[in-house]
Structures are given as C-alpha cells and as structure tokens.
Amino acid sequence: MTEDVAVLGVGLHPWGKRGRSFVEYGAAAARAALADAELDWRDIRSIVGADTVRGGYPGYVAGATFAKALGWQGARVTSVYAACASGAQAIGAARAQILAGLAETVLVVGADAAPKGFFRPAGGDRPDDPDWLRFRVLGATNPTYFGLYARRRMALHGDTPEDFAQVKVKNSAMGALNPHARYRKRVTAQEVAASAVVADPLRLLDICATSDGGAALVLSSMEFARRHCVAEPVRIRAVSTVTPRYPNTVLDLPDIATDSAVAAEPAAEPFRASIATAAYEEAGIGPEDLSLAEVYDLSTALELQWYEDLGLCAEGEGAKLLREGATSPGGRIPVNASGGLASFGEAVPAQAIAQVCELTWQLRGFAGERQIADARVGVSANQGLFGHGSAVIAVR
Amino acid sequence: MSRTRTPVVAGWFIGDGDGFRLLGTRCSACASVFFPREDAHCRNPACPGGDLKEVPLSRRGRVWSYTDSRYRPPSPYVTDPELPWEPYTLIAVELAAEGLVVLGQAVPGVTVGDLAVGMEVEVVPGVLHEDAETVWTTWQWRPTRGR
Ligand SMILES: [Zn+2]
Numbered sequence: 001m002t003e004d005v006a007v008l009g010v011g012l013h014p015w016g017k018r019g020r021s022f023v024e025y026g027a028a029a030a031r032a033a034l035a036d037a038e039l040d041w042r043d044i045r046s047i048v049g050a051d052t053v054r055g056g057y058p059g060y061v062a063g064a065t066f067a068k069a070l071g072w073q074g075a076r077v078t079s080v081y082a083a084c085a086s087g088a089q090a091i092g093a094a095r096a097q098i099l100a101g102l103a104e105t106v107l108v109v110g111a112d113a114a115p116k117g118f119f120r121p122a123g124g125d126r127p128d129d130p131d132w133l134r135f136r137v138l139g140a141t142n143p144t145y146f147g148l149y150a151r152r153r154m155a156l157h158g159d160t161p162e163d164f165a166q167v168k169v170k171n172s173a174m175g176a177l178n179p180h181a182r183y184r185k186r187v188t189a190q191e192v193a194a195s196a197v198v199a200d201p202l203r204l205l206d207i208c209a210t211s212d213g214g215a216a217l218v219l220s221s222m223e224f225a226r227r228h229c230v231a232e233p234v235r236i237r238a239v240s241t242v243t244p245r246y247p248n249t250v251l252d253l254p255d256i257a258t259d260s261a262v263a264a265e266p267a268a269e270p271f272r273a274s275i276a277t278a279a280y281e282e283a284g285i286g287p288e289d290l291s292l293a294e295v296y297d298l299s300t301a302l303e304l305q306w307y308e309d310l311g312l313c314a315e316g317e318g319a320k321l322l323r324e325g326a327t328s329p330g331g332r333i334p335v336n337a338s339g340g341l342a343s344f345g346e347a348v349p350a351q352a353i354a355q356v357c358e359l360t361w362q363l364r365g366f367a368g369e370r371q372i373a374d375a376r377v378g379v380s381a382n383q384g385l386f387g388h389g390s391a392v393i394a395v396r
Numbered sequence: 397m398s399r400t401r402t403p404v405v406a407g408w409f410i411g412d413g414d415g416f417r418l419l420g421t422r423c424s425a426c427a428s429v430f431f432p433r434e435d436a437h438c439r440n441p442a443c444p445g446g447d448l449k450e451v452p453l454s455r456r457g458r459v460w461s462y463t464d465s466r467y468r469p470p471s472p473y474v475t476d477p478e479l480p481w482e483p484y485t486l487i488a489v490e491l492a493a494e495g496l497v498v499l500g501q502a503v504p505g506v507t508v509g510d511l512a513v514g515m516e517v518e519v520v521p522g523v524l525h526e527d528a529e530t531v532w533t534t535w536q537w538r539p540t541r542g543r
Binding site: 117118133147148156196249259260262263 | 427461470494508514
C-alpha cells in the first residue's frame with residue numbers, strides 16, 4: 001500500500017454544449033476547486049493538465065494553457081494525454097509528485113469542447129494510424145464498437161435491450177438531481193425504446209453524447225492537509241493506470257482485430273478487470289468494501305460490463321444485479337450516483353476527474369439530494385482508446 | 397475507360413473469388429499471428445523476436461459479434477452526401493486457427509437480422525467505394541449457411 005493524498009478541493013464547470021473554448025471551462029473548474037480548497041492559486045506549486053486533441057496546440061499543452069489562463073505564477077507544469085483516461089493519468093501524475101515530495105499541493109485540470117456528432121479522427125491521410133484506419137476502411141464509429149459489445153452480452157449472458165434501457169432510467173433519475181449534469185430530465189424505458197437505433201442493438205438513448213465540460217481537483221500531501229486544518233479530508237488511496245497484457249483478446253477501440261492467442265495464453269483477467277484489480281491491490285481493499293462506484297457508461301450495456309469487471313457481481317450477472325436494484329440509490333452498491341455519462345455526456349479529459357469530484361462530494365456527505373448514505377469508500381473506473389484505462393479509489 | 401482496382405490498404409488482402417484471403421504475418425519464433433500485419437517486430441513480450449513472414453489467414457470463421465451503422469460515419473469514410481444513407485452491417489469474426497478476432501463489413505444485403513453469434517462466415521472480396529478513376533477494394537464477411 002502507498003500513502004494517501006488528500007483531496008482538498010473539487011470543482012466542475014457544468015457539462016453542456018455551449019460553443020466556448022475548453023480553456024474557459026477548465027479555468028472555471030480550477031477556480032471552483034481552489035475556492036473549495038480555500039487556497040490561493042499563487043500558493044499552488046504544481047499544475048497537471050489533461051490534454052484534449054480538439055483544442056489545437058493549446059489542447060496538447062493543457063497544463064500550461066490552464067496555468068496561463070489562471071495567471072502565470074511559476075508553478076511546475078505537466079500535461080498528459082491518455083484518451084479517456086487522461087484525467088486519471090493527470091491525477092496519477094499529481095499524486096506521484098506529492099508522494100515523491102516534489103510538491104505539497106497540485107492543481108489537476110481537464111476540460112473539453114466537443115464537436116457535434118460522432119468523434120472523428122484528426123485530418124489527413126494516415127494509413128499507419130489505427131484510429132484513421134477504422135474510419136477509412138470500416139466506417140467503424142465508437143457506437144458501433146459499443147453495439148458489438150452489447151450484442152455479445154445478449155448472446156453470452158442473455159441481457160436484453162430492456163435491461164440496457166433500465167440503466168438509462170436509473171442514471172437519468174440521478175442526473176436529474178445533479179446541477180452539473182447536462183441532461184437533467186428523467187427518461188423512461190419507453191422513451192429509450194422509442195429512440196432511433198444507432199448501432200444495433202443500441203439506441204440513441206443507450207449511447208452517451210459528446211459534451212463540453214471542465215473538472216478540477218486540488219490535491220495535497222496528508223501533512224499539508226493537517227497544517228491546513230483539514231482534519232478528515234477525503235483521501236485518494238489508489239490510482240490504477242495499467243495497460244493490457246498480451247494477448248488482448250477483446251476487440252478494443254480503435255482496433256480492427258485483436259491480438260492472437262495462438263502462441264500465448266491470455267491472462268486470466270481481461271483488461272478492464274485488471275484495471276480494477278490493480279486499484280484494489282494498491283488500496284488493500286476489495287469490491288465488498290465499496291460504498292459506491294462511478295463507472296464509464298459510454299453505453300448502457302457497458303455499465304453492466306463494468307459491474308462484472310469491478311467484481312460487484314460474477315461474470316454474466318450484471319443485468320441481474322441491476323434488476324435486483326443493487327446498483328440503484330439505497331441498493332447494496334449504488335453505481336453512477338452522479339447520473340453517469342448518460343446524464344453528462346463525455347467531455348473526454350474532464351470525465352475521469354469529474355468522477356473523482358463526485359466520489360469526493362459523496363464521501364464528504366455533501367452530495368445533496370443524490371447523497372448515498374454513509375459513503376466511506378468509492379471507486380471510479382474508465383476505459384479509453386489505445387490500451388488506456390483507469391480506476392481511482394477514494395476513502396474517508 | 398476501365399478504372400483501376402486498388403486495395404483500400406496495401407498488403408492486407410490478396411486474390412479473387414475463392415482464392416481471396418486476408419494477409420497477416422506470423423512470427424517464426426513464437427508463431428503469433430498479426431492482423432493488421434506487423435512487419436517490424438513480434439509484439440509477444442515473451443518472445444525474443446523472430447522473422448515476420450506473410451501468411452494468408454483462415455478463410456472461414458465464426459461470428460464473435462455484430463452490429464450496424466445506421467448513421468453516416470464521418471470522413472475519412474467515403475460516402476456520397478447526395479445519396480440517402482444506406483446502413484451496412486459490421487461483423488467481428490473469430491478465426492480459430494489464428495486465435496484472433498477480425499472486424500469487417502458484411503457483404504451488401506446482409507443485415508443484423510440474418511446473423512447470430514457463433515454463425516459461420518467466410519471472407520470475400522468486396523468494393524468499399526468507387527470514384528472516377530478507382531474502384532477501392534476491401535474484404536467483407538458473408539454467411540456460409542445454405543451454400
Ligand atoms: Zn514472436
């Protein structure tokens with residue numbers, strides 16, 4: 001087990017589609033987190049930015065971009081990119097600096113301004129880029145991969161489109177209570193069933209939108225938190241950012257084929273499950289210790305997959321866990337109390353940070369109407385393109 | 397004027413009719429197969445690294461999963477914006493001998509209603525799109541049932 005780091009401040013810029021710059025969203029979230037931490041930006045010694053590929057050059061150097069927007073003050077700067085796990089890698093980098101004694105306080109910021117419609121690859125002819133190839137050769141958008149996973153679950157585990165719709169019903173009910181969410185309207189199963197099919201068997205309301213948003217955290221050493229008179233801060237106990245193990249036999253985005261299992265035995269645990277296991281091992285806890293989980297519901301069906309990958313239930317029993325109400329508020333292990341990506345839409349580099357913001361509010365007992373009673377331990381989990389994924393464990 | 401037939405990606409497939417095959421590479425040291433082809437170095441971390449030789453992949457496999465694309469994909473997928481969008485089906489196919497899953501489009505006319513996980517399909521040559529000078533060719537999956 002490694003030492004904890006303290007979460008002193010959290011801040012979000014509300015998700016939506018506003019047509020403003022990602023810098024504006026990130027800076028607003030950063031100011032909110034600094035205010036929440038009761039710290040002056042000029043006293044922060046390090047800033048870590050989660051990059052966006054949609055903001056031009058400033059997006060690739062997000063740490064410096066946010067530092068400049070907040071006002072240059074000499075802080076150490078780091079910028080990281082890890083697709084959907086960028087926010088978690090930013091948290092991981094900040095935590096490593098604190099645990100190494102390089103900085104006592106670190107500001108972590110991620111923000112995005114998303115285009116309308118499908119995410120698409122960068123321009124130009126790039127036949128050596130798998131992300132370009134899957135669009136050029138197959139037209140395989142992100143939702144088509146989600147459709148493949150959903151259909152596979154139906155065939156293997158007997159999940160139904162009605163099960164998938166119930167995930168949306170659950171998450172939209174929580175999102176309706178969250179002032180930072182983009183979609184704040186409860187959705188019925190009938191509305192999901194009446195929405196257009198995007199990638200069979202998934203419908204428009206099964207698939208998360210792309211969104212604008214910004215999220216920020218102020219992290220510090222436990223020693224600094226004590227000096228700052230925060231007696232019982234929410235603490236980050238684990239940050240898992242492991243890569244897959246060869247051969248990866250699940251068709252992950254943006255690949256056209258899996259690795260070959262002909263010469264090497266696949267690991268007992270698939271990639272997503274290994275992300276969770278590494279976090280549990282680092283924190284010295286297991287799934288039975290969790291009070292709540294925030295998972296990456298890029299689609300409704302993927303949320304059920306995460307139940308199994310996080311060990312909340314056995315393989316194939318995700319839909320059963322949902323039907324029993326175990327993952328609803330008041331259940332054994334509420335999932336996506338924030339409303340999830342179903343209610344936020346995805347603002348890529350901000351999303352994994354926003355997950356930790358929600359865990360923090362829940363663990364502080366400050367989550368308002370969506371508060372999970374007596375929350376003590378929370379986990380966030382996500383997966384992105386090119387072998388990226390993350391899980392963060394926070395405790396109080 | 398006859399248009400040239402050009403593979404959408406060079407070196408990924410070869411042949412015509414029943415002789416059509418996807419092309420991968422195989423490591424001479426550990427026998428791992430790579431598709432898309434890996435020509436520089438074997439990616440098995442337990443392998444010291446052997447020569448990578450081109451190999452044709454199995455012609456037939458079984459459906460791992462399938463879906464369709466009900467909306468027009470963005471560029472660089474090439475479509476004619478003047479024409480109404482015609483959805484196509486995508487099939488991920490498990491090749492037993494190579495121990496891998498390969499994604500591809502289904503032949504035109506095959507819908508998700510025609511498919512089931514575990515069904516046998518075979519690889520066939522297909523046309524991705526055509527322009528004034530070029531017919532861009534690709535691979536497609538076709539159910540073998542009833543053939
Ligand atoms: Zn090898």
